[in-house]
Amino acid sequence: MEKARVQYAETYRVRHFEAQEAAWRHATRLTEYVTAARTPIETMPPGRTRTEAEAWINWAEATAERLDPLNTPLRMPIIPEPQANDLKPFLGHWNPYGP
Numbered sequence: 001m002e003k004a005r006v007q008y009a010e011t012y013r014v015r016h017f018e019a020q021e022a023a024w025r026h027a028t029r030l031t032e033y034v035t036a037a038r039t040p041i042e043t044m045p046p047g048r049t050r051t052e053a054e055a056w057i058n059w060a061e062a063t064a065e066r067l068d069p070l071n072t073p074l075r076m077p078i079i080p081e082p083q084a085n086d087l088k089p090f091l092g093h094w095n096p097y098g099p
Contacts, residue, residue, distance in 0.1 A: 027067040030067065
C-alpha cells in the first residue's frame with residue numbers, strides 16, 4: 001500500500017508540473033497577442049474607440065500576467081490524501097479496500 005501511495009504522489013506531482021507548463025505556454029501566447037495588439041491601438045486616433053481598446057488591452061495584459069504560473073512563487077504541490085479509488089491504478093491486482 002505504501003508503494004501505491006508513493007506512486008500516487010509522484011503521478012500527482014507530474015500532472016501538476018504538466019499543468020503549470022501548459023498554463024505558462026497559454027500565458028505566453030496571450031502575452032504575445034497583447035504585444036501584437038498594442039501596435040494597431042497605438043496608431044488609432046484619440047477618442048472613445050482608442051480609449052476602449054486601451055482599456056481592453058490593459059485588462060488582457062493583466063490577465064495574462066495573472067495566468068502565468070511563473071509570476072507566483074514556485075513550490076512543491078500539496079498532495080491530497082488519496083482515496084481508495086485514487087490508489088487503484090498503482091495496486092495491480094490488490095484491492096484498495098483491504099485484503
